[in-house]
Amino acid sequence: MIAIEKSHIFIFMCGQLRKTYRDQVHMEKSKTRSGVRKGAWTYEEDKLLKSCIRKYGEGKWHLAPQRAGLNRCRKSCRLRWLNYLNPTINKESFSEDEVDMMLRLHKLLGNRWSLIAGRLPGRTSNYVKNYWHTHLRKKVISKKLEENKEKEKLKETVKPHEIIKPKPRTFSANSPWLNRKYINFVTPIVAVSTKDGTVAKDSDIENTMIPINGDVDSAAQPYTGNSTTMWWENLLNVSNDKIGLCSLLQEEDSKYVNFLSEVPNVNDCNWKSKIYEFESILDILN
DNA sequence: AAGCTTCGCAACCGCTCTACA
DNA sequence: CTGTAGAGCGGTTGCGAAGCT
Numbered sequence: 001m002i003a004i005e006k007s008h009i010f011i012f013m014c015g016q017l018r019k020t021y022r023d024q025v026h027m028e029k030s031k032t033r034s035g036v037r038k039g040a041w042t043y044e045e046d047k048l049l050k051s052c053i054r055k056y057g058e059g060k061w062h063l064a065p066q067r068a069g070l071n072r073c074r075k076s077c078r079l080r081w082l083n084y085l086n087p088t089i090n091k092e093s094f095s096e097d098e099v100d101m102m103l104r105l106h107k108l109l110g111n112r113w114s115l116i117a118g119r120l121p122g123r124t125s126n127y128v129k130n131y132w133h134t135h136l137r138k139k140v141i142s143k144k145l146e147e148n149k150e151k152e153k154l155k156e157t158v159k160p161h162e163i164i165k166p167k168p169r170t171f172s173a174n175s176p177w178l179n180r181k182y183i184n185f186v187t188p189i190v191a192v193s194t195k196d197g198t199v200a201k202d203s204d205i206e207n208t209m210i211p212i213n214g215d216v217d218s219a220a221q222p223y224t225g226n227s228t229t230m231w232w233e234n235l236l237n238v239s240n241d242k243i244g245l246c247s248l249l250q251e252e253d254s255k256y257v258n259f260l261s262e263v264p265n266v267n268d269c270n271w272k273s274k275i276y277e278f279e280s281i282l283d284i285l286n
Numbered sequence: 287a288a289g290c291t292t293c294g295c296a297a298c299c300g301c302t303c304t305a306c307a
Numbered sequence: 308c309t310g311t312a313g314a315g316c317g318g319t320t321g322c323g324a325a326g327c328t
Contacts, residue, residue: 038297038298039296039297039298040296040297041296041297073298075297075298075299076297076298079296079297079298080296080297083295083296083297084296084297126295126296126297127295130294130295130296131294131295133294134293134294134295135294
């Protein structure tokens with residue numbers, strides 16, 4: 001019996017010695033080169049800091065260690081008070097409303113923890129930050145991944161709108177209508193539309209011709225439909241593969257070349273009244 | 287029961303901002 | 308304008324507890 005008791009005492013003593021040694025190591029480790037204590041705060045230290053702040057108030061943290069009689073740096077004192085000792089801190093777990101608010105604020109503000117905490121009464125930036133990293137970050141990341149997957153699925157099933165824009169036409173210098181006397185009055189206007197979509201009268205577009213000093217690369221596309229046709233119907237009649245191609249005129253050559261060759265003079269040409277304003281079309285298509 | 291891993295949280299570190307001489 | 312010190316913020320680390328094998 002006596003032997004057993006002795007062994008128990010020995011084990012107990014060993015345990016105590018180990019504990020004391022560990023504490024001493026911890027205390028040594030927790031000191032910086034300047035001798036200021038680091039690491040976990042003890043109950044006594046908390047008590048000293050609390051009474052100091054009760055006496056002198058918050059702020060002037062550089063004086064806090066001296067006033068409280070603590071061997072801590074001012075930063076450590078400030079942090080301990082703001083994140084733990086301050087009686088206004090709400091140490092209960094986050095409610096659903098608070099979590100919801102946090103998620104919304106984080107979406108809005110990013111990692112601005114102090115601003116987020118400012119909107120959550122009783123919560124500290126450190127607490128908010130820790131909660132985010134341990135509970136919400138994974139959720140948000142997985143949610144984003146799911147959203148990206150859904151987006152990719154949608155991309156596969158839904159084709160984007162194909163926007164077909166008419167392109168300016170280029171006539172060669174040999175074009176019959178460019179070689180006539182109105183060579184200096186090639187217009188970028190290919191059509192004129194009115195607000196109700198019907199074709200404008202001659203007088204409406206009389207002043208829209210722009211002198212370009214013989215620049216033959218300007219765009220123009222004559223309109224050959226009758227005046228009661230809606231301006232856009234002619235565009236729709238052109239097959240998709242031909243829209244925007246400069247070769248359109250060549251492919252439909254007989255129709256258009258004949259038409260152009262019939263125009264004797266820009267001032268009295270008939271088609272001028274039936275052309276559409278190019279920019280107006282672009283505006284509407286955009 | 288022991289060892290290992292994960293989790294939560296307090297605390298530290300480094301940086302920036304601001305006030306002041 | 309510049310340098311310095313104090314204050315504050317966000318990222319990161321380290322430790323203890325809890326959970327798992």
